Amino acid sequence: MRLLVLGGTAFLGREVARAGLAAGHDVTCVARGESGAPADGARLVTADRSAPGLGGVEDERWDAVIDVARDPGQVARAVEALRGRVGHWGFVSTGNVYADHSVPGADESTPLLAPLESGGDEPDEYGGKKVACERSVLDGIGAERVLVARAGLLGGPGDTSGRTGWWPWRLAHPAVPGEVLVPDALGEPAQVLDARDLAAWLVRCGEAGTTGVVDAVGPTTTLGGVLAAAREASGSGARAVAADPAWLSEQGVGPWMGPRSLPLWLPFPEYAGFAARTGEAARALGLTTRPLVDTLLDVLRYEEERPADEPRRTGLEDDDERALLTAWHAR
Numbered sequence: 230m231r232l233l234v235l236g237g238t239a240f241l242g243r244e245v246a247r248a249g250l251a252a253g254h255d256v257t258c259v260a261r262g263e264s265g266a267p268a269d270g271a272r273l274v275t276a277d278r279s280a281p282g283l284g285g286v287e288d289e290r291w292d293a294v295i296d297v298a299r300d301p302g303q304v305a306r307a308v309e310a311l312r313g314r315v316g317h318w319g320f321v322s323t324g325n326v327y328a329d330h331s332v333p334g335a336d337e338s339t340p341l342l343a344p345l346e347s348g349g350d351e352p353d354e355y356g357g358k359k360v361a362c363e364r365s366v367l368d369g370i371g372a373e374r375v376l377v378a379r380a381g382l383l384g385g386p387g388d389t390s391g392r393t394g395w396w397p398w399r400l401a402h403p404a405v406p407g408e409v410l411v412p413d414a415l416g417e418p419a420q421v422l423d424a425r426d427l428a429a430w431l432v433r434c435g436e437a438g439t440t441g442v443v444d445a446v447g448p449t450t451t452l453g454g455v456l457a458a459a460r461e462a463s464g465s466g467a468r469a470v471a472a473d474p475a476w477l478s479e480q481g482v483g484p485w486m487g488p489r490s491l492p493l494w495l496p497f498p499e500y501a502g503f504a505a506r507t508g509e510a511a512r513a514l515g516l517t518t519r520p521l522v523d524t525l526l527d528v529l530r531y532e533e534e535r536p537a538d539e540p541r542r543t544g545l546e547d548d549d550e551r552a553l554l555t556a557w558h559a560r
C-alpha cells in the first residue's frame with residue numbers, strides 16, 4: 230500500500246511511519262523536518278502546511294493517508310488537495326474534543342466542544358480546533374472512508390512530554406534514596422495508550438478500510454496501577470510517600486504535566502472521567518494494547534538515553550523533591 234503520513238517527524242507520526250514500513254508499505258511523510266527525522270526507510274517530503282501545497286504529494290495517488298495535525302487550516306487544505314486521490318483517511322484526534330470530562334466510562338456519544346478555526350494550546354482551544362479538523366475530514370473525504378481516532382494519553386519511547394516516562398524514571402532514580410513523592414490520590418483513574426499500538430492499529434485500519442469515529446484509549450487503570458507497573462519496570466524498591474493533594478497544591482506542585490508537576494495526577498472533579506473513557510468501540514475495531522509494564526520499561530530506557538543536559542519537561546527537580554519530602558515529613 231502507498232501510505233502518506235502527514236507529520237511523521239515527531240512521536241506518534243514517526244511510529245505510524247515505522248508501523249507502515251514494518252507492514253511492508255511504501256511510506257512517505259510530509260513535514261517541515263523541524264521536529265526530527267522520519268523513520269529510517271520513509272521518504273520525507275518537506276513542506277510547510279501553513280501555506281498551500283504539500284510538496285507535490287498532492288499530485289500522487291495514495292491508498293491511505295494518516296494525519297496528526299492540530300491546525301484546522303492545515304487539515305482543510307490537505308483534504309482539499311488530496312480528495313479524489315486517496316482511498317482511506319485516518320485522522321488522529323483527541324479526547325479533548327469533548328465538552329465534558331466528568332463522567333467515568335463515557336463514550337463517543339459525549340457532546341463535543343464547538344469547533345474553533347484557530348486558537349492556542351489550552352485544552353479547550355486545542356479540543357475545539359480538533360473538532361473543526363474532524364469535521365473537515367468527515368465532510369471533505371466522506372465518513373465512509375474515514376477513521377477518526379480520538380486518542381487518550383499516549384506513552385512510550387519518544388514521549389517528549391515526559392508524562393509517561395516520569396514514574397518509571399523517578400522510581401529508578403529517586404531524589405531521596407528509597408523514597409518517591411506521590412500524590413495521595415492513587416485510586417484516581419489513569420489510561421496510557423502505547424503510541425506504537427495506536428500506530429500499528431491506524432495502519433491496519435488503512436489496510437482494511439476500517440471507518441468510524443472512536444476513542445482510542447489505553448485500558449483503564451489507576452494512578453496506583455501506573456505506579457505498580459512503573460515499580461515493576463524499574464525494579465525499584467523505593468517506597469511511595471503519599472502526600473496530601475491539598476498540601477501539594479499549597480506548595481505549588483501542579484498536576485498532570487509540566488515543570489513542578491506530579492504527572493498523570495488529575496485532582497479535579499471536572500476531569501474525573503478524562504482518563505476513564507470506555508474505549509470499547511476502538512477495541513471492537515481491532516485496537517489492541519500491550520501490557521502497561523512493557524510500555525513503561527521501554528519509556529524508561531528512552532528516558533535514560535536522553536541527553537543529561539536536556540531539560541525535563543515534566544516532574545520535579547531532584548533538589549525540589551528532596552525539599553518537599555523533608556517538608557512533608559516535618560509537618
Ligand SMILES: NC(=O)c1ccc[n+]([C@@H]2O[C@H](COP(=O)([O-])OP(=O)(O)OC[C@H]3O[C@@H](n4cnc5c(N)ncnc54)[C@H](OP(=O)(O)O)[C@@H]3O)[C@@H](O)[C@H]2O)c1
Pocket residue numbers: 235236237238239240241242243259260261262263264265276277278279296297298299321322323324379380381382383384
Ligand atoms: N501525546 C498525547 O498524549 C496525545 C493525546 C491525544 C492526542 N494526541 C494527538 O496525537 C498526535 C501526536 O502527533 P505527533 O506525536 O506526531 O506529534 P505532533 O507534535 O502533534 O506532530 C506534529 C507533526 O506535524 C508536523 N508539522 C507541524 N507543523 C507543521 C507545518 N506547519 N507544516 C508541516 N508539518 C508540520 C511536525 O513536523 P515538523 O515540525 O518537522 O514540521 C510533526 O511531524 C496529534 O494529533 C495529537 O493531537 C496526542
